[in-house]
Amino acid sequence: MTAPGILPDSEIRALAEAGGVSVEQAFAEGQIQPASLDLRLGKTAYRLRASFLPGKSRTVEEVLSSGLVMHELDLEDGAVLETGCVYLVPLMEALRLPADTSAAMNPKSSTGRIDVFTRVIADRASAFDHAPAGYSGPLFVEISPRTFSILARTGDRLVQARFRRGERRITREVTVSVDLEGFDGRIGWRARRHAGLIDLSRIGGHDKLDYWEPIDARGGRMVLDPGEFYILASREPVIIPLEEAAEMAPIAPEIGEFRAHYAGFFDPGFGVKEAGGTGGRAVLEVRGRDVPFILEHGQPAARLVYESMSATPDRPYGTLGSNYQAQKLKLAKYFNT
Template identity: 80%
Template sequence: MSIAGILPDTEITDLAARGAINCDLPFVDTQVQPASLDLRLGHTAYRLRASFLPGRSRTVQDVLGSGLVMHELDLTGGAVLETGCVYLVPLMETLALNGDVSAAMNPKSSTGRIDVFTRVIADQATTFDHAPAGYTGPLYVEISPRTFSILARPGDRLVQARFRRGLRQATREITVSVDLEGFDGKVGYRARRHSGLIDLAKIGQHDPRDFWEEIDVRQGRMILDPGEFYILASREPVIIPLDEAAEMAPIAPEIGEFRAHYAGFFDPGFGVAEAGGTGGRAVLEVRGRDVPFFLEHSQAAARLVYEPMAARPARPYGMQGSNYQAQKLKLAKYFSG
């Protein structure tokens, strides 16, 4: 009898072997994570007039053919996706799900930390970031850089998919708060406006001083300015046991004064001592909204919603060269230092 829950790396590989995940190219190293699969950009980006959902009766291509596309970009040699614009890129991976296995998608941690907003769209979709059980067809990613323009190429990985057998079942919830007492004399980073380009192929090669302003310790409090983007960290260490995965969700959507994350999925093994994760914090990707907002140390910022794994992963998070295991306050992998 198959066990319900989030599928681990071994079962994701098995899905591909059975044709439930398809691609003309084989998976690359680290593409299969402990409980998720990185999805790769294809060769074309469509510059859109607006975001959309196709609805139950249409495919994505039906909508693209209705006048929504402004122009096309060839990503083969690299193309700039500019801030304030909306793009749609077909993903290399397609799905042919069967049984009761569905897929949910979210931005990778490195994507959220550079303020690139992404959502995955499937044919006949009425919601973003979801492919229901039985779905057969392509996947597309909507990309909207908010602060930094990016240089993208085929094969770049901005989003990931996790596969769930059975219905979603939350086992517990934990509230995380913001740390404003500081790490090595700073509490966070504020994105600089009108910065240069982030090349997604250049890992660890961008000078953070060109893109970020450090926020010094200021007696455990700060003011979030409307429209500005910040990197902060949780006060509490986060631990994701090997038999669970977790997703970060807003603590109180009705407040409306700041958004606490873009990328919110935690693989099993994050923060686990045996996997080298002692003391790992949740990094909070925070955007101020509407009016200035007074933020204090220990203020609740988000919820971690835990789900059971269908089985433990063969390689827990941190066992395959993770960029963020045991992190405190940490920028995306694209930056040096």
């Protein structure tokens, strides 16, 4: 009997082989993660007038044909997705889920760290980033670069899917606070406005100082400016045991003046010593809201929600050559170190 919980790499592979995930091209190396599946951009990006949800009675294609598309971009040779614009891209992967299995989607860590806002849309969906149990149909990703324009191509991976068998089984929740004492005197990075293009194919190929302003430690506090984007780190080390997966979730909304995460999935093995980690920190993607806001060292910023795995992964996080195992204050993989 199959166990409920988040599916590990071996069961994701079995799900695909049974037709639960259909693909235009065979999976790429490293696409199946310990508890998630990277999803790849298709051939065309549609520039939209606005974001949307199809609702229970319409497919995504039906909405696109209603006059929402402004123009199309060919991604096969690469295309620039500009800040302040909304794009929709069909994904290479489609789903035909079993009746007891649902899917949740989230930006990949590297996507959130460059302030690219993404949401996955399924046919007849009334919510983003969710495919209900038994869903059969295509997936599309909405992409809206907020700070940096990006050069994207067919096959790039901006989002990932996590598959859940049965009901959600939360095992515990842990509050994550912000570290403003710093790492070697530095507490974070502030994105530079009007910086250059980020080419998603150039790993480590961008000079971080062209895109980011370092923030030095100053007495355990800082002021968040409205609309600005920051990379900070958690005060607490984060460890995800092999029998659990976790997701970053918002803290109580009444705190109010900032948002502290974009990319939320943490796979089993993150921070685990045997997988090459030593309790890595959670990187916080922070955006100030309506008014300047003083952030203090140790102030709660987000929650980590832990769930049971249906089985332990064959290859835990950190054994795949991850960019972020044992991280402290770390920018996205696109920048030099």
